[in-house]
Amino acid sequence: MRRWPTYNLFRRHAEPDLVCAVPNDFPVPAFVTGEAWTYAGRIEAPSEAPPGFSAEIAERGAETRGFHLFHQLPAATTSPGEGWRAAG
Numbered sequence: 001m002r003r004w005p006t007y008n009l010f011r012r013h014a015e016p017d018l019v020c021a022v023p024n025d026f027p028v029p030a031f032v033t034g035e036a037w038t039y040a041g042r043i044e045a046p047s048e049a050p051p052g053f054s055a056e057i058a059e060r061g062a063e064t065r066g067f068h069l070f071h072q073l074p075a076a077t078t079s080p081g082e083g084w085r086a087a088g
Contacts, residue, residue: 004045007058007068011040019050021058021068029067 006024010032019040020032043049052073061068 004055005059005062007043009040009042009050010037012037017071017073019053019070019072021053021061021070022066023062026062026066029065032067 007021008024008028010020010022010028012018012020013036020029020037021043022028022032024042043053046055049055050072052070054070057070058068
């Protein structure tokens with residue numbers, strides 16, 4: 001049985017739908033540091049993943065580059081209190 005990695009999420013200020021997912025045990029990429037990005041929470045289980053996040057693609061990206069960039073899609077729910085929200 002494979003272990004689900006925890007991903008730390010970082011959101012780009014200028015493009016809020018652009019998210020960088022970094023496995024918890026990987027270093028944060030240099031381009032994510034500074035004022036352009038902000039910590040946006042974490043994914044600890046597949047059920048917590050925001051719309052647009054693909055675990056399979058994230059795993060491949062982490063293996064080759066150490067991170068996974070994706071565009072967060074709008075939530076499929078109509079209730080404003082449901083769906084994934086950034087921490088903080």
